[in-house]
Amino acid sequence: MFEVFRKYLDSRISLTDEQFDRITSVATLKKLRKKQYLLQQGDVWRFNAFIQKGCVRVYTVDDKGLEHVLSFAQENWWTGDRESLLTGNPAKFNVDAIEDSEIVLIAKPDFDLICKEIPVFNDMVHDIIQRSFVASQNRIHASISYTAEEKYLDFVKKYPDFAVRIPQHMIASYLGVTAETLSRVRKVSAKK
Known part of the structure; x- marks a missing residue:
């Protein structure tokens, strides 16, 4: 049930079987069909979410009905609404x-407890957050400069x-462009 998760953790940190069992004892596996919500805007997000299989997107919809995609996540990535998770405010x-x-899915209180109980897991989480911050900086730079x-x-x-x-x-x-612009860009870059 958690084989992919175990493989992911083993590629990053050294865990005993007991430590892995402790982590999975507070974890649940949620299956989503294509287009099914993991979180809807306005709900409070209470989990740390690891993608074991598939691909999801994090996005908002503006007053005109236009979608604005913040991020994508695929296998071996984490996702969710971090602000809602940390503050308890609606997503x-x-x-x-x-x-x-x-x-x-691992509920925040359980996740926080696991981080305290298993220092190498906490170190991994800290590293992920640092890398995520750098990726966000690079994304903002590309968005305003490219x-x-x-x-x-x-x-x-x-x-x-x-x-x-x-x-x-x-x-x-x-990317913050129209579908038409992307189509044009893809045609131009394919010719190069």
């Missing part, structure tokens, strides 16, 4: 499945799996 974002997915073509080429370079796995209109939303 600003939706999280839904782009593909049929399996998510390992042309549409540079944004797309940077996206494809960093996330080649996403470029073939995620619908183009979602990628366009993530």
